[in-house]
Amino acid sequence: MTETKPEIKSNRKKYLKRTIAVAALLAIVLSAVSFMQYYLCIPMTTDVTRIIQFGKEPENSIDVLVLGSSQSYSGFSSAYAYGKFGYTSYPLVIAGSSCTAWKPAVKKALWTQKPKLIAIDTFGGGYDADTVRSRKYPLYMLSNYTPLSAERMETAYEMSVRSDESDALSYAFPFIRYHTKVPSNLLSIQERMAIDSYGPSPLKGVETITDAEEFKPLDEECFSSDKIELDQNTEEIITDFIDFCSDEGIPVLFVKYPSVMLYPKDFNANKRMNSVLELAESKGCATLDLEKAFYDIGLDETTDYYNRSHPNVRGQKKITEYLGKYIQDEMGIGPSELDASLSEDWDKAAAYYEILCDIAEEMIANGEVRTLADSPRLLEMITERAND
Amino acid sequence: MALTSLPFAAFAIITGIVYFAVPKKQYQWVVLLIASSFFYVYNSFQYTVFILVTIITIYLAATKMADISKYTKAEVKNHKAEWSKEEKKAFKDASQKKRRRVLAACLILNFGILFLLKYFNFFSGSIASLLGGSPDEAPQIHLLLPLGVSFYTFIATGYLIDVYRETVEPERNIFKFALFVSFFPQIIQGPISSYNKLHSQLIGEHKLEWINFKQGVMNIFWGLFKKLVIADCAWRGIKAYYANGGLNGTADFEGYGGTMVLFISLLYALQLYTDFSGGIDISRGICRIMGIELEVNFRQPYFSKSISEYWRRWHITLGAWMKNYVFYPIAMSDLSKRISAAIAGSSFGKTAAGKHLSKVFTTAMASFIVFLCVGIWHGANSKYIGFGVWNGLIIMLSAMLGPVYDKSRNALHINSEAAWWKLFQMLRTFVIVLIGYIFDIADNFTNAIQMMKLIISDQNKSVFMEQIKTLGLYKTEYATIMLGAMILLYISIRLEITSLDTPGELLERRSGFIQWLALLGLIMLVLVLGTYGPLYDPAEFVYMQF
Incomplete structure (x- = not known):
């Protein structure tokens, strides 16, 4: 039976309506998933804030990209370094990152910045082979806050090759991994959206804990030059990272941050980090062992650390001064060329950092142990003091 | 390739597209046969020979029996005038004996294969134990089970018996018969379709119908909801129960109390139903889109x-x-x-x-x-x-x-x-x-009796509150199971009252907006609360092992 003209017309209308309905359903689902992936999948942490705030920094305004794990954001203050040496920097750092996160972090940074130097913390290469492979959380965070693109897919594939190939799709779409966190993260959505509501933060990714633990003088082994051979996967990851930076024309400075080593696992990590430094040197990179310079820096193990691996604001200032000067003198990074508005922002950042240090000192004195990191609340507190 | 995996979704979508894109609809069944063969070989390559033996032997036996029957009828007709009633009966009986022998031989062969693969080790061990020996010393066959062996054996032998009873005509095209036995949506965990209900649909011509598409998609997501949101989440708790030693106890605690055993049993009842029926819903949904109606395998069994x-x-x-x-x-x-x-x-x-x-x-x-x-x-x-x-x-x-x-x-x-x-x-x-x-x-019969004794004699709320922590489920996961169970209960009551089979059919009575909204809600529930992705090791369908 052939269809009549009105029937054909009505059928076409029906098909069109259905096609629109299916497309609308897909669009709603995809939009909802994208929203949840960006706002609700990864729990609200100081790392998340740091990554989001990095994305807000004006294009090509960061001269030194600080990478690595928690040692680098607790040991180096970008705002303080700017105040002292005049160059801009930012710690694009996620706590506990292994070296698998280095290259993805640089790739992410290169989306908006053209750094003149990368200062990388060797700690991520000091993990054992299994940890290097299994530290996936930082990779997901980097992936989650990178715009969807062919390059992100490529990076996701690289991430998966170095950890677990079956995870490739979930690196490209972290929703696959973190979807069940959505309900529990609903409570933090207000805070998450609040962070999106203002521009680049004057706190510049800083983080510290207001405590001062008293340690004994450093063991001789802390200064050892002994090495533990890197496993093949770790060595390949680091070599790949160096080659990538070299191809991009960015010099890399490998920094071993100073810590108070106490346990065999600390000493073993130190030995692996010595191997990282050796590998970096063999590939023509600059290296700096701040562990050996512990006392030259002026660090005091009885007052400058909130735990054995991380300095408090006192230690942070001392390390920043030492490392910052090294970057200026040895790596040739001079004051950044900024327009008036940016210059004003960074001056404000340097001033705010001093207020943050005052707050931290007060809290240490009062025995009030808290994490101070980029957040709307801390920013409000500092702004109030600054206005006073 | 699990039924809930992305590769399976891609495979099913590609199969569906090719199925409807075939220019000559009379060859649609060939698409299904190729897809089913690929699916079987991909998932159970080393055991393909077993399903081939089943297909070939049952095909030959069925055609042989039909030929004998045809020949008998023709002979009786030809000698209608010459043979006496007794002679005709004797001839028919002799033919029937032949047919019975063919049937018996084929059933013995196929159930023999099933027995060897699935039960030999158990019976061999049990006999050794009865004779006072150790089950470990008894002869063993070291083979994994071919994919869907119990299902396809039952499907194929059911057909053979039907041919023997002459309630169905045998399929003369071995490839069409092979499709009936190996049809991919039902090979994993059923249903055990009967030949007269499925075969004509498989080889029939189908156009993509909107109602089938809508109902099929709804069924697929309803199945995914049952499987990923409820069953796999509950399975994480049950798995922890097994991992912690179940009744045998671990270093951390003396062994589970009766309340905990009861809780695990209830969780298992929920998990088993949602896992099995969820898988069937997915299979039925895929078939429905292709215009093929698989048999209903569940009708709110807990309302019995x-x-x-x-x-x-x-x-x-x-x-x-x-x-x-x-x-x-x-x-x-x-x-x-x-x-x-x-x-x-x-x-x-x-x-x-x-x-x-x-x-x-x-x-x-x-x-x-x-x-x-x-x-x-x-x-x-x-x-x-x-x-x-x-x-x-x-x-x-x-x-x-x-x-x-x-x-x-x-x-x-x-x-x-x-x-x-x-x-x-x-x-x-x-x-x-x-x-x-x-x-x-339970691990075995004795263990089961011990569990029942505990449920009756050892109810202790405070011990339960401590032991439930060992299941390693988060509060949000318990909330997910609860929410899933509530939705399931509501839909089941509605289905029971209306005597309908699927939530999609329930929604047919509602406005288009409500239907779209329900589908959207279901998709979002599966996407957000479903157990999938690298954080989870999704449970295999329980009935897949059978």
Whole structure:
């Protein structure tokens, strides 16, 4: 039976309506998933804030990209370094990152910045082979806050090759991994959206804990030059990272941050980090062992650390001064060329950092142990003091 | 390639597109055959030979039996005038014997393969134990089970028996028959489709229909909801129970208490139903989109008011297979008739009880044997035999003690139509089912009995609150299971009231907006609360192992 003209017309209308309905359903689902992936999948942490705030920094305004794990954001203050040496920097750092996160972090940074130097913390290469492979959380965070693109897919594939190939799709779409966190993260959505509501933060990714633990003088082994051979996967990851930076024309400075080593696992990590430094040197990179310079820096193990691996604001200032000067003198990074508005922002950042240090000192004195990191609340507190 | 995996989704979508894109619709079945062959070889490459043996032998046996039958009829017709009635009967009987021999040989071969692969090690070990030896020293076959071996063996042998009974015409095209046996949506975990309901649909021509597409998609997501949101989340808790040693205890605690065992049993009841029926919903949804209607395998089984009703609502196609090919042959056999007659002829048979027993004894016995087979079908372990015996005993006793039960109810003036009574019947049946499940959960028969004792004698809330932490589920996961169970309960009640089979059919009565909204909600629930991705090790479908 052939269809009549009105029937054909009505059928076409029906098909069109259905096609629109299916497309609308897909669009709603995809939009909802994208929203949840960006706002609700990864729990609200100081790392998340740091990554989001990095994305807000004006294009090509960061001269030194600080990478690595928690040692680098607790040991180096970008705002303080700017105040002292005049160059801009930012710690694009996620706590506990292994070296698998280095290259993805640089790739992410290169989306908006053209750094003149990368200062990388060797700690991520000091993990054992299994940890290097299994530290996936930082990779997901980097992936989650990178715009969807062919390059992100490529990076996701690289991430998966170095950890677990079956995870490739979930690196490209972290929703696959973190979807069940959505309900529990609903409570933090207000805070998450609040962070999106203002521009680049004057706190510049800083983080510290207001405590001062008293340690004994450093063991001789802390200064050892002994090495533990890197496993093949770790060595390949680091070599790949160096080659990538070299191809991009960015010099890399490998920094071993100073810590108070106490346990065999600390000493073993130190030995692996010595191997990282050796590998970096063999590939023509600059290296700096701040562990050996512990006392030259002026660090005091009885007052400058909130735990054995991380300095408090006192230690942070001392390390920043030492490392910052090294970057200026040895790596040739001079004051950044900024327009008036940016210059004003960074001056404000340097001033705010001093207020943050005052707050931290007060809290240490009062025995009030808290994490101070980029957040709307801390920013409000500092702004109030600054206005006073 | 699990039914809930992305590769399977891609495979099903590609198959669907090619299926509808084929220019000549009469070749659509070829697409399904290629897809099913690819699916089988991809998932069970090293065991493909077993399904091939089943396809070839059953195809040959069925055609042989049909040929004998055809020849017999033709000969009888040709010699209509020459042969006497006795000669015709003798000729027919001889032919029937030949057909029976072909049937028996083929069934022995195919069930023999199933026995060897699935049960040999168990029986060999059990015989060794009986003879005082160690099961480990008994001869063993070291093979994994071919994908869907129990399902395709039952599907194919059911067809063979139907051909023998001449209720269906045999399929002369071996490739079309191969499609019937290996059809990919049902090979993993059923349903056990009957030839006359499925085959013509498989080889028929189908256009993409909007209603089928809509209903199919709804069914797929409803299945995914059951499987990923409820079953796999619950499975994480059950898995932890097993990992912690179940009843055997671990270094952390002495062993689980009765409340915990009861909780695990309830969780298992929920998990088993949602896992199995969820998988079937996905399969049915895929088929529905292609215009193929797979048989319903579940009808709200936990609303059953008796255990026999439960088995008419749970794994319906297995029940139907057992009824057609095991129950009836036993209940209608000469032996059964002789036993009934013997009871009726005895002095006991003259009493009221004797009269009742003479009527129901053989069916009760047949039921018991059926459920013993159902138990064995589930696996080679004493716990499955215990499961079968338990169900068989209950059904057998229900049939035999029916009048006593009716009299007691009347004596107590219970209105069998009262809502509270129906609810009580449902709860009573659920408890009986749960006891059966305990056989499933336990490692073996002894362990199952121990679990039941604990449930009765060791109820302790504070111990339970401590032990539940060992399951390692987060509060949000318990909330997910609760929410999932509530939605499931609501939909099940609606389906029960309306006598419909799927939530999609329920929604057909609602406005288009509500339908789209429901589908959107279902998709979002699956996406957000579903157990998938690298954080999870998704559970394989429980019935896949059978």
